[in-house]
Amino acid sequence: MKLSILIYATLCFRSLGDAEIENDIEDNFEKFRFDVPKEKIEYYDRGFKEGYFQCKADSKAKRITSIPHITSSDLYFIKKGISDNCISTQCNLDFSFGKADADVLARIQCLGCSGKIANLNCMNKVADKISDGKNAIESNYFSCFAFGSWTFTPSKVGTETKILRSDLSKYGDLLPVPKKKKH
Structure with a gap:
């Protein structure tokens, strides 16, 4: 993501012909970086997996009860x-x-x-x-x-x-x- 933003910014500002702005973007890019703590990522990942497995179990239960049991x-x-x-x-x-x-x-x-x-x-x-x-x-x-x-x-x-x-x-x-x- 950092690379794609940098390439986009470089192309935009290169067309202006101002190398000074390009250097400012590279220097200040770290200010815009979003660090997400590893614990938070694991928390969301665990929640997603639990929700996924519950959804899968509900889907299986729904399949069982929607099977025609009347011959x-x-x-x-x-x-x-x-x-x-x-x-x-x-x-x-x-x-x-x-x-x-x-x-x-x-x-x-x-x-x-x-x-x-x-x-x-x-x-x-x-x-x-x-x-x-x-x-x-x-x-x-x-x-x-x-x-x-x-x-x-x-x-x-x-x-x-x-x-x-x-x-x-x-x-x-x-x-x-x-x-x-x-x-």
């Missing part, structure tokens, strides 16, 4: 449950899916729909989003207020078991976002 057969069960149970302008369904290491609990809710068809479309749209790994969904689909979420729960229902429950919670109550997959 295509689970999605089929959800959509069948929607078509069998959602018969009005609102619907509130909870699903439990037994997995080997931890169960997956999914909640899908739509309310304020203009009709049954809008409600079915809304519920199916939220089901698709959840099966893609999206979580904590609060949106409007097909003129309905839509809510969807999923989380891990301790294994209780048994592997490959699928359970449907309706109206277990108030509308808008989302399940807690999982921090990491339990093993």
